[in-house]
Amino acid sequence: MIVLGLILILLATGAIVLISLEESTTASTASLTVFDYTFQPNHLEMYLAGAATAGVLLLGLAMIGSGYRRSSHRRRQMREARVEAHDRVARLEDEKRRLERKLTESETTPQVPRQHDGGTPPPPPPSDDRLVAGPATHRRPGEPRV
Numbered sequence: 001m002i003v004l005g006l007i008l009i010l011l012a013t014g015a016i017v018l019i020s021l022e023e024s025t026t027a028s029t030a031s032l033t034v035f036d037y038t039f040q041p042n043h044l045e046m047y048l049a050g051a052a053t054a055g056v057l058l059l060g061l062a063m064i065g066s067g068y069r070r071s072s073h074r075r076r077q078m079r080e081a082r083v084e085a086h087d088r089v090a091r092l093e094d095e096k097r098r099l100e101r102k103l104t105e106s107e108t109t110p111q112v113p114r115q116h117d118g119g120t121p122p123p124p125p126p127s128d129d130r131l132v133a134g135p136a137t138h139r140r141p142g143e144p145r146v
Contacts, residue, residue, distance in 0.1 A: 001070065005063030012057035015049075 022032050032039040041049065 001067030005060040008060030
C-alpha cells in the first residue's frame with residue numbers, strides 16, 4: 001500500500017511539474033508536449049486534468065496513511081503477543097520453582113501423623129499387609145520380589 005501510494009504521489013507531482021514548466025504563449029492557451037506529442041487543452045480540460053491530478057495525489061496520501069496504520073497495528077499486536085508469551089513463560093517458571101521448593105521441603109521434613117482431636121474417628125493405620133516381600137519402600141527399583 002505504501003509503495004503504491006508513493007508511486008501515485010510521484011505521478012501527480014510529475015504532472016504538476018510538467019504543467020508548471022511548460023511555456024504558455026498566452027494566458028488562455030497552454031501547449032503541453034509529452035513524448036513529442038503536443039496537447040493544447042482548453043480551460044475545462046485543464047480544470048479536469050488538475051482535479052484528476054489532485055485526486056491522484058490525495059489517493060496516494062490516503063494509501064500511505066492506511067499502510068502506516070496497518071503496519072503499526074500489526075507491530076503493536078506482535079509486541080503484545082511477545083509480552084503475553086513472556087508473561088506466560090515467567091508464570092510457568094515461577095510455578096515450577098514453587099513446586100520444586102515444595103518437593104524439596106516435603107522430602108526433608110519428616111511426615112508427622114496428625115493428632116486426633118476426638119470429634120471424628122481417627123483414620124485407620126496404614127495397612128502393612130504385603131505378600132512375602134514387605135513394603136515397597138524397602139526394595140530398590142528393579143530388584144526382584146522374593
